[in-house]
């Protein structure tokens with residue numbers, strides 16, 4: 649039993665979709681969330697920068713005495729997980745492997761689609777994780793850069809979102825995938841729109857859910873879960889305090905965010 653919080657970080661507010669799943673699946677766990685809102689997006693940056701940013705996020709979370717770290721950002725998970733796992737001495741989980749596992753278990757026709765930021769798609773991290781589990785699968789990846797700003801503008805269910813999804817996913821439909829991995833923190837908010845475009849026969853996989861289940865397994869295996877019956881505490885930190893975090897953050901999390909604290913990430 650370990651009452652210390654789980655540390656979660658993301659390039660901004662998108663990682664709250666992962667916090668939402670953690671809250672649902674592990675209601676007893678305290679959580680410290682850091683959103684790097686001053687330096688979002690990570691998805692268009694170089695590997696070198698994403699690795700440096702990820703290390704700073706982790707050092708900040710360590711200062712909050714966390715017992716494990718979840719990299720909620722698909723881009724940061726794709727690019728920095730291998731490196732930071734070697735540098736830091738605590739369990740660190742990204743969203744790629746748990747997402748890949750669910751997708752592999754879901755596909756019947758052995759054809760999986762992956763959508764994500766440019767950096768995530770360029771890294772081929774999902775492809776590698778999927779092939780590692782089953783080398784016989786066919787994988788089709790497409791970067792969908794406009795989805796993040798569309799969601800942050802609050803336009804997830806608009807005509808603009810639908811037209812954009814149609815444009816991006818036209819080729820994906822031609823590949824007749826039966827499973828589509830939503831490889832970016834923001835895409836679960838576009839689930840209805842993407843579902844309309846892909847059709848009911850395509851299963852949309854949100855890696856956040858598999859990630860929450862895997863966090864539970866890690867905590868139990870290591871004996872560091874929190875079975876304290878007290879109400880869990882959630883603390884939210886950001887590197888820049890715009891209005892957006894509280895306003896849109898609530899829709900990512902599915903509940904109101906009452907208090908957010910700003911920190912100087914460059915100090916870490």
Ligand code: DGL
Pocket residue numbers: 658659660662663688689690691692720721722723724765768796831832833834
């Ligand atoms: N959180 C990022 C991801 O999941 C999306 C936003 C960004 O580009 O930083 O890849």
